[in-house]
Amino acid sequence: DVKVTQSSRYLVKRTGEKVFLECVQDMDHENMFWYRQDPGLGLRLIYFSYDVKMKEKGDIPEGYSVSREKKERFSLILESASTNQTSMYLCASSTQEGLAGVWELFFGEGSRLTVL
């Protein structure tokens, strides 16, 4: 059974703190993604990675960075958390298929971050 595991379901942090969100997948997927989910806005892509040590900016990368040192692990880092980063963060992974492939995304359960 495919699995994407996010280390923390709920976090509460203070403004200015550094925050690490960890994601691990056990499907040997090449692609990994970080999204944030906000009511009425759907999912917005923060960063993604096609391979170890590679990263690409998504639509809203400002205030975030990522790390992918191993194929199965993709970390999202908030260098200095702000209240507008209070959100649900979703990690996803997928296999690397060509343009004709289905590109199914497998999601973790999410990490709800509150920044006070």
Added chain:
Amino acid sequence: GEDVEQSLFLSVREGDSSVINCTYTDSSSTYLYWYKQEPGAGLQLLTYIFSNMDMKQDQRLTVLLNKKDKHLSLRIADTQTGDSAIYFCAPRSASKIIFGSGTRLSIRP
């Protein structure tokens, strides 16, 4: 940029059909997906349709695609309490999947 619109809420009676609508702007979309998010869970791929198809049926699910109007719909027949969830429309173009805001489906007894 590309945009995907869905209504935020839908309420249906148990046993009725649910129809969730979606409009999108990118006419080059190849695959169009429906993802389902149950309470407290991540998203799961529910079904999808390729852009050269008008309709796809999968048990209680029917996906209709009108490419000319850039309109996608998901029909759930005989809606059950287990169908309570948020449904996301997600068209894919070239290298990107764009998610709509999601439609929260609630079921009345």
